[in-house]
Amino acid sequence: MVEFRHVSKVYGRGRGRPVPALTGVTFAVGQDEMVCLFGPSGAGKTTVLRLVSREELPTEGEVVVAGEEVSRFGPRAVAHLRRRIGIVFQDGRLLADRTVAGNVAFVLRVQGTPRHELRERVLEALRSVGLHRRPNARLAELSAEGRQRLALARALVTEPPLLLADEPTGSLDGDAAGEILEVLRGVHARGATLIVATHQRAVAERLQCRTLLLAGGRLEGEMARAGDG
Ligand SMILES: Nc1ncnc2c1ncn2[C@@H]1O[C@H](COP(=O)(O)OP(=O)(O)OP(=O)(O)O)[C@@H](O)[C@H]1O
Ligand SMILES: [Mg+2]
16 A cells, blocks of 8 residues: 655755655555654654655655555646545644534535535544534644544545654653544454554553564664564
């Protein structure tokens, strides 16, 4: 589903000091797999996800998604790619002036979903993350946990075959984080491919995912799924 071949990324070439974010990264994530990108702050986790969704282009190497090299894509192909990817952004990117339901509906509207389908699909997405009782809440009324749930609902509402989740549990404590991780496991169980970036070992452990270790922009190793021989 996703393959990196000798991918390097240097930010800010030609303006100011170049920042090497990834160096010679090679890995593959199969369809239906759940993979954690694990590493400290600055390791390059978000950069990997941005390359997958074509928010950034690699400086070197190839990024292949669903069999296609995404750096060759023009704007239409990029738009099509993004429609097939659900993204939980590290910084949330929720719309402050909309309600809970409004934030989720927005994604469907952008994709041209027929009006009569909107309501049911929004409610279903909210139900999947346990927010269905508060569709009309304002963003400011939500706790940190509520926002994380909403960010997840918004990424899931399009039923994407590939979900990218960047620090989906943020700074949440055990119980709240655990429920969000359960939702992610459910998404994987229903057949989606999942890539989860996290700096918390507990997240990788609770998801029982195959884990790629990133440090200083390099892939330092891999841990098999917990439970695998
Ligand atoms: N837009 C940018 N311009 C310049 N440098 C950047 C940019 N985005 C990231 N970097 C740098 O690239 C490196 C990798 O950043 P990245 O955000 O991918 O790491 P991360 O593993 O997601 O970290 P965190 O755990 O803090 O989210 C860091 O040195 C960071 O400062
Ligand atoms: Mg990050």
